[in-house]
Amino acid sequence: MAHPADMKTDPMVPVLAQITRKHMEIPGVVTFEVEAPGWTGFGPGQFNMLSLFGVGEIAISISGSCHDTDRIVHTIRDVGAVSHALTMLEEGDTMGLRGPFGAPWPVAGAKGRDVIVAAGGLGLAPVRPILYHLLANRGDYGKVTLLYGARRPEEILFEQELGQWRSQLDLDIEVTVDHAAPDWHGHVGVVTTLFPSADFDPDNTTAFLCGPEIMMRFAANALTDAGVGTRDIFLSMERNMQCGIGLCGHCQLGPHFVCKDGPVFDWATMRPLMSVKEL
Amino acid sequence: MAIDGLEKIVGGHALFAGLGDAFLSTVSGCAKNVRFAAGDYLFHEGDDAAALYLIREGHVGLEIAAAGHGRMTFQSAGPQSVVGLSWLVPPYRWTYDARAVKDVRAIALDATCLRRKCDADPALGYEVMKRFMPTIVERLHNTRLQMLDVYGTPS
Numbered sequence: 001m002a003h004p005a006d007m008k009t010d011p012m013v014p015v016l017a018q019i020t021r022k023h024m025e026i027p028g029v030v031t032f033e034v035e036a037p038g039w040t041g042f043g044p045g046q047f048n049m050l051s052l053f054g055v056g057e058i059a060i061s062i063s064g065s066c067h068d069t070d071r072i073v074h075t076i077r078d079v080g081a082v083s084h085a086l087t088m089l090e091e092g093d094t095m096g097l098r099g100p101f102g103a104p105w106p107v108a109g110a111k112g113r114d115v116i117v118a119a120g121g122l123g124l125a126p127v128r129p130i131l132y133h134l135l136a137n138r139g140d141y142g143k144v145t146l147l148y149g150a151r152r153p154e155e156i157l158f159e160q161e162l163g164q165w166r167s168q169l170d171l172d173i174e175v176t177v178d179h180a181a182p183d184w185h186g187h188v189g190v191v192t193t194l195f196p197s198a199d200f201d202p203d204n205t206t207a208f209l210c211g212p213e214i215m216m217r218f219a220a221n222a223l224t225d226a227g228v229g230t231r232d233i234f235l236s237m238e239r240n241m242q243c244g245i246g247l248c249g250h251c252q253l254g255p256h257f258v259c260k261d262g263p264v265f266d267w268a269t270m271r272p273l274m275s276v277k278e279l
Numbered sequence: 280m281a282i283d284g285l286e287k288i289v290g291g292h293a294l295f296a297g298l299g300d301a302f303l304s305t306v307s308g309c310a311k312n313v314r315f316a317a318g319d320y321l322f323h324e325g326d327d328a329a330a331l332y333l334i335r336e337g338h339v340g341l342e343i344a345a346a347g348h349g350r351m352t353f354q355s356a357g358p359q360s361v362v363g364l365s366w367l368v369p370p371y372r373w374t375y376d377a378r379a380v381k382d383v384r385a386i387a388l389d390a391t392c393l394r395r396k397c398d399a400d401p402a403l404g405y406e407v408m409k410r411f412m413p414t415i416v417e418r419l420h421n422t423r424l425q426m427l428d429v430y431g432t433p434s
Contacts, residue, residue, distance in 0.1 A: 121430035151430035178425045180352045182342055185380050188355040190424045197357070212429035218420075 011245050014051055014096030017072065022091050026155055029122065030087045031063065031075045036097045041069045043104025044129030045236060045264045049244050050074065051096035052089075056082040059241035059259070061126035062100060067136055072097070075125035075157070101244040102263050105234060107133050110206035114142040116198060116228075118219045120149045120191050120211025124157045126236050126263075127210045131165065138170055145172040145198050149191030149215065152177050153184045172199065191215060195222045202227030209235040217274055220267045233267035253279055285310045289386055292333040293359040294410055302403050309392035315379035321362060328371040330387040331363035337383030342376040353425070354418075355380065361414055366390035 017036035025031055042062050051057035058080070064073025078087040089095060107130055115134060119127045134144050146165070150156045156175060166173045174194045176187035187194065191211070205228050209216045216235045223233050239251035239258040246260030254273045256262060273279055286307040289295050295303065313332070315321055321332055321339060332339075339362050340352040353375070356362050362377050362385075371390065397404030 149430070151428070155430065176355075178428070178430065182340065182350050182352055182378070184352060185338070186355075187357075188340065188352045190421045192424075193421060196359075214424065214427065215429050218424065 011098060011101075012243065014049070014057075014098045016094045017050075017097035018094050019089055019091050020071065022089070025075060025157055028078045028087075029075060029157065030078070031073060032086075032089070033064070033071045033073050034095070034097065035070065036072060039069070039072060042066055042072075042100035042129075044107055044133055045105035045126060046100035046102045047126075047241070047244075047263065048072065048074065048097050048099030049101065049241070050076075050082075050086060051098075052082065052085050053096065055085045057096065057098075057242070058082045058086075059101075059244070060086075061236070061263075063125035063128045065132035065136075066129050067132065075122070075128075077122050098244060101241075101259055103261065105130050105208050105236075105264050106206075111140045112142065112204075113232075114200040114205040115144045116147065116200055116205060116207040116223070117145070118147040118191060118195075118207065118209045118211075120215040121151065121155070122157065123209075123211030123215075123236070124148055127208055128158065128161075130208055131171075135165070135168070135171070142204065143172065143200055144170070145200060146174070147191055147194040147198060148173070148175045149194075149211070150175070150177050151179075153180050153186070174198070190218070192218050192222045195219070195226065200228075205232060207233045209233065213238070213274065220271070224267070230268035230271065231266050234264050235267065235270060236263045237265060237270065238263065285312070285386070288312075288335070289333065292335070292386065294333055294361050294414070298406065298410075302406055305396055305400070305403060306388070306393065306407070309389040309396065310386050311389075313385050313387045315383040315385070317379050317381050319379045319383075321377040321379065321383075321385075322373050323376050324373055326373050328363060328365040328373050329390050331361060331366050331390060331393075332377075333386040333388065334358055334360045334362060335384045335386065337379060337385075338381040339383055340378050340380045342378060343374075344376075350376075354421075361411075363390075364411065364415060364418075366394070367408075367411060 015036050017034040019032050021033040023031045047059045047061040049057050050060050060074045063075040078084045117127050165171050207223050209219050220233050237258050241259040242248050242250040244259045246257035251258040289307045290303045339356045341354040342350050342352050344350045
């Protein structure tokens with residue numbers, strides 16, 4: 001796993017990363033491929049702090065393959081001032097980049113086990129590195145299932161890639177949307193409705209969840225109801241990450257700094273905290 | 280090729296799995312096999328809720344139309360699902376359309392027949408109600424999540 005210090009001796013100082021490719025995924029969501037000096041790679045689930053000088057800085061998870069050490073891939077939704085400005089950038093433009101930060105998904109610990117990846121909305125981006133890793137090391141894992149929920153068919157992320165993965169036949173992929181026009185022939189309903197038909201051994205399954213917090217909560221509960229252990233369910237938390245190294249405290253969640261101790265936590269750790277309304 | 284009897288088919292559906300033989304026989308007396316080709320409607324909004332459907336194969340879309348939105352699918356039901364809850368409560372009328380998205384094989388249970396048998400035997404009525412309640416509660420929970428529009432752009 002790469003450490004911030006690999007790229008820069010001072011993890012608070014950004015490097016200038018240049019956009020080599022820009023791709024519009026769906027309206028309001030853009031994927032950038034960037035190159036940054038000194039970049040040595042990342043672990044699935046880690047994030048970078050991306051900045052535009054005079055605008056601000058935000059945490060964005062890395063959505064590319066950890067086996068690709070040359071390019072850094074970020075998928076960004078235009079929802080705020082900084083993300084809006086970032087999505088307006090074009091190929092050849094530069095942005096500030098610090099990272100990678102945070103604890104990665106424990107994919108090595110899932111070897112020999114069935115794997116469920118459940119994502120909602122833009123949450124598919126932070127788990128895509130898991131899928132790349134699983135596909136690159138397919139023989140090391142049992143049944144692999146991706147359960148993905150989106151708001152409507154037009155907002156399904158990485159649709160082409162989902163189709164390619166589905167055609168590989170060694171990965172079960174189920175997609176559902178919250179509502180759809182009648183010409184949609186797929187599932188309609190929340191992502192947890194996909195769990196009963198998923199084929200996995202609850203005693204030998206590791207689950208990775210990413211999406212809106214309430215979706216992860218319901219998904220984690222559905223998995224524990226099915227018999228998956230709370231230490232075998234991992235979720236990626238989103239908080240107001242600023243320094244990225246556990247110093248500033250903006251992302252504190254109970255006793256944890258999400259930027260440094262997370263963003264990936266197990267359900268046993270997160271369950272008591274996610275039921276506290278003030279957190 | 281052996282043809283399964285209705286009791287075996289009804290008992291093999293998730294809704295009635297584990298139901299005792301006597302009850303299963305009573306319930307199956309209200310059952311018949313039905314098929315719907317893709318595009319056919321199982322029922323329409325406003326119709327009498329004359330039957331409920333235990334889906335065996337295929338895929339059903341539950342649709343509702345709203346001014347300004349057109350027709351919209353708000354839920355889909357696949358194998359081992361139940362389509363139709365309005366038969367349980369007066370005025371026994373469907374509040375949405377149900378359309379076969381793919382060819383559907385199902386068991387249709389005559390609602391009047393099943394209600395009459397449940398009224399006549401409260402133990403059966405309680406058993407049937409216990410089996411429908413999880414579906415009702417699950418759909419309530421799921422609808423709540425859909426209403427939250429969790430994937431929408433935060434305000």
